[in-house]
Amino acid sequence: MADLSTNIAGIKSPNPFWLASAPPTNSGYQVQRAFEAGWGGAVWKTLGDPILNVSSRFAAVSFNGQKVAGFNNIELITDRPLEVNLKEIYETKKKYPNHAIIASLMVEPKQEKWHEIVKKVEEVGVDGLELNFGCPHGMAERGMGAASGQVPALVEQQTYWVKEVAKTPVIVKLTPNITDITATAEAAVNGGADAISMINTINSLAGVDIETWNTIPHVGGKGAHGGYCGPAVKPIALNMVGECARNSRIDVPISGIGGISNWQDAVEFMLMGSTSVQVCTAAMHHGFRIVEDMIDGLNHYLDRKGIASVNEIIGKSVPKYSDWGDLDLNYQIVAHINNDVCINCNKCHIACEDTSHQCIEMLTGTDGKPYLQVREEDCVGCNLCSIVCPVDGAIDMIEKPNELQPMTWNERQEAIANISYVANSTAK
Amino acid sequence: MSEHIEYMKEKTSIDVLLNNGYTIKSITENLSGAFVEFERITGSKIHSETLHILTADARKYFSVHLINRK
Numbered sequence: 175m176a177d178l179s180t181n182i183a184g185i186k187s188p189n190p191f192w193l194a195s196a197p198p199t200n201s202g203y204q205v206q207r208a209f210e211a212g213w214g215g216a217v218w219k220t221l222g223d224p225i226l227n228v229s230s231r232f233a234a235v236s237f238n239g240q241k242v243a244g245f246n247n248i249e250l251i252t253d254r255p256l257e258v259n260l261k262e263i264y265e266t267k268k269k270y271p272n273h274a275i276i277a278s279l280m281v282e283p284k285q286e287k288w289h290e291i292v293k294k295v296e297e298v299g300v301d302g303l304e305l306n307f308g309c310p311h312g313m314a315e316r317g318m319g320a321a322s323g324q325v326p327a328l329v330e331q332q333t334y335w336v337k338e339v340a341k342t343p344v345i346v347k348l349t350p351n352i353t354d355i356t357a358t359a360e361a362a363v364n365g366g367a368d369a370i371s372m373i374n375t376i377n378s379l380a381g382v383d384i385e386t387w388n389t390i391p392h393v394g395g396k397g398a399h400g401g402y403c404g405p406a407v408k409p410i411a412l413n414m415v416g417e418c419a420r421n422s423r424i425d426v427p428i429s430g431i432g433g434i435s436n437w438q439d440a441v442e443f444m445l446m447g448s449t450s451v452q453v454c455t456a457a458m459h460h461g462f463r464i465v466e467d468m469i470d471g472l473n474h475y476l477d478r479k480g481i482a483s484v485n486e487i488i489g490k491s492v493p494k495y496s497d498w499g500d501l502d503l504n505y506q507i508v509a510h511i512n513n514d515v516c517i518n519c520n521k522c523h524i525a526c527e528d529t530s531h532q533c534i535e536m537l538t539g540t541d542g543k544p545y546l547q548v549r550e551e552d553c554v555g556c557n558l559c560s561i562v563c564p565v566d567g568a569i570d571m572i573e574k575p576n577e578l579q580p581m582t583w584n585e586r587q588e589a590i591a592n593i594s595y596v597a598n599s600t601a602k
Numbered sequence: 603m604s605e606h607i608e609y610m611k612e613k614t615s616i617d618v619l620l621n622n623g624y625t626i627k628s629i630t631e632n633l634s635g636a637f638v639e640f641e642r643i644t645g646s647k648i649h650s651e652t653l654h655i656l657t658a659d660a661r662k663y664f665s666v667h668l669i670n671r672k
Contacts, residue, residue, distance in 0.1 A: 503662055531605070551606035578666045586665040590629050593668060 176476035177483040178469065180214070182427045182449040183343040183368035185302040187214035187274035189472075190440065190484060191465050194431050194452035195220050195278035195304060195347075197249060198462070202262030206269060211462035212469055215274030217452060220251035220306045221259055221295065222280040225313070230391040233380035235406065244406035245455045246380035248391065248398060250312045251280055256294060264298040275299075276345065279336075280306040280318050283328055288335040302342045305333065307358070308349040308374020310401045320374070323349040326361035333365025343368040345429060348414075350376050350407075355414045359424045370418065371429035371452065373411045375401025404455035408433030412446055416495045419447025436464075437471030444484070445491040499584040506574040507555035509534070509548045515568040518544055522559035522569060530558045550574065605657060612660035615653055616667070624651060626668055636661050 178189040192215035193199050193208050200219045208216055227249055235244035252259060267275050277300045281287040292303065307323030314321040322328045329346065336344050346362035348355055350373035359370050377399050381390040389397025411432020418424045430448030434440055435456035443451050456464055476484060511522070511534070523546055526534040533552035539545055548559075560569040616638075624640035627650070631637075636655040641648060655661055 504666070549604070549606075552604050578662060579670075581662065581666055581669060585669060586662075589665065589668045590631070593626065593629060 175473050176481060177485075178214075178472060178476075180450050180484065182429060183302070183345070185215070185274050185276065185343050185345075185369075186272075187450065188272060189214035189469055190444065190448075190450040191215075191468050192217060192274065192276070192429070192450055192452045193457060193462075194454040195276075195306065196454040196458075197247075198454060198457050200252065201254075202266045205262075205266050205275070208457075208462045208465075209266075209270045209273045212465040213273070213462065215276065215301075215450065217276040217278050217304050218259065218263060218300075220278040220280045220309070221256055221291065222251050222313075222318075224253050224255055225250040227253055228393045230393050233391045233400070234404070235380055240405075242404055242455065242459045244378075244380075244402055245404035245458070246378050246391075246400040246402050247375070248311050248393075248400040251278075251306070251309065256291070260294065260298045263295075263300060267299045267301075274301045276302040276304050278304045278306050278347070280309065280313060282316075282318060283322050283332055285335045285338075288332060289339050292336055292339050296341055300342060302345060302368075303336065303340060304345040304347050304371060305336060306347050306374070307332070308347045308372075310349065310351050310375055310377045311399055320349040320351050323347075323358060323374070324352050326357050329358045330361040330365035333362050333367050337366035345369040345371050347374055347431075348372040349374050350410060350414060350432075356417055356421050356424060359418045359421070363424055363426055367426055369427045369429060369449075370424070371431055372414050372418070373407070373432045375403045376407055376410065378402030403433065404459075405433045405435055408435075408439060412442060415443060415448055416446045416492065419489055419492045420495055437468045437475065440468060440472060441475060441487065444487050445489070446495065447489045447492050449485075449488055499587075500582050502580040502582060503586065504576045504578040504581050506576045507557075507571045508550045508553040508574045509555070509557075509559050510550075510570045510572050511546050511548055511559075512568055512570065513545050513547075515565060516546060517565055517568070518546065519564060520546070521562045521564065522546060525558050525562045530554075530556050534559060605659075609657040609659040609663075612653070612655055612657055613663055616655075616660065616664055619651055619653070620667065624649070625671065626664065629664075629668070631661075636664070638664055 180190045191213055193213050195217040199205055199216045205216045231249040233246045234242045237243040277295045279291055281291050309319030313319040346367040348358050362370050415430045427449040428447050429450045430443035431452040434451050434453050440451045523534045531554050533549040535547050537547055563569045619640045624642045627641040628639040638653045640651045
């Protein structure tokens with residue numbers, strides 16, 4: 175069995191699987207239940223001035239029979255007094271000393287407010303702090319959460335205030351509701367953050383009831399935007415983690431969040447630079463015991479790869495993540511249809527003919543039977559046919575040797591710029 | 603018309619000039635594609651030819667030649 179223990183900026187946990195700050199970590203009862211199930215850490219539901227919630231808080235987006243492809247919530251931070259939460263944190267930490275408990279915090283952007291809550295929370299023995307600069311709804315209307323997290327100067331200032339008094343590692347949780355998350359990530363680092371976590375939820379409206387014309391969810395006929403999470407947001411989160419991981423100015427560990435539902439998702443986030451991963455929607459959908467499969471799956475994966483510690487996979491895909499301008503324009507793949515597997519449904523032909531490059535031909539064999547064939551010289555390797563194909567193994571995307579040497583867009587433009595320069599110099 | 607056939611025609615045009623001693627003198631790219639000016643100097647005479655390249659693959663093709671010329 176591989177070593178699954180992780181250490182993110184000094185916060186140790188027996189495995190990289192943490193529950194994210196959200197409804198699953200609302201109370202000591204829940205967090206203790208989660209630790210019993212096997213979770214390595216929990217980020218306690220955000221602490222701050224107790225709020226008031228509305229009824230009808232969650233909505234899910236299902237797609238083609240996939241329940242909870244995306245999840246939307248308009249619930250706010252804790253509605254329980256700080257002392258109640260702190261008592262339960264203390265009791266939970268005492269009972270589970272080797273599990274990580276991180277307190278998520280959100281207060282008004284005032285130095286004294288941050289100092290007050292940090293001191294109180296650290297007194298009960300948390301392993302770290304996570305500053306919630308990400309919640310997009312409700313709290314943002316009051317200048318907190320995403321409202322703070324969208325302004326790099328506010329992220330840096332508030333992180334700095336926390337670091338003035340914090341004795342435990344400080345993680346800054348970032349909002350994805352911003353054009354370039356590396357701007358706020360850098361601000362967090364400049365403010366002294368020991369780690370960053372991403373992503374918080376994305377501004378969303380789950381739907382509109384076309385019969386009643388109410389929003390989904392609605393509160394007595396009225397709605398407001400919420401925060402979107404779940405499997406649908408994973409690609410967005412993974413990109414943001416990767417962008418931060420490959421940025422040399424963001425030199426702190428990352429805790430990855432966003433649609434992580436199984437061990438494979440966790441591995442992807444870790445390969446892209448996450449030291450730990452945080453999960454919420456999958457636990458809300460299937461219960462805390464999903465972590466058992468996550469731990470088993472990760473263990474078997476590492477064993478199969480001959481890797482002794484999960485830490486060895488952190489960031490291994492980051493060097494492979496680059497800018498478009500550095501990709502090889504002459505790398506070629508083409509579609510290959512395996513006619514012994516193909517069921518001749520023609521989906522690939524229709525997709526290619528209607529929306530791609532018209533290179534899959536419908537032919538008739540000498541036996542009179544129809545078959546599909548790719549005209550390889552016109553195939554641009556877009557993958558669409560293999561994406562829409564309903565049969566595993568019917569279409570392979572295969573590498574095709576190119577007589578042309580590798581060449582990136584940036585290299586090409588540099589060469590053209592040089593010849594233009596030479597031509598202009600000659601003309602003078 | 604197959605894009606590949608179009609490319610092969612343009613590639614051949616480029617190859618003919620390169621095989622006849624022409625080199626790429628300038629490249630102008632705009633909304634209409636690429637205009638590649640070739641030049642060959644024989645003695646005191648300068649021969650100039652311009653190809654209007656339309657296909658993406660041919661634009662890659664002459665770019666590789668340009669890079670290799672360094």
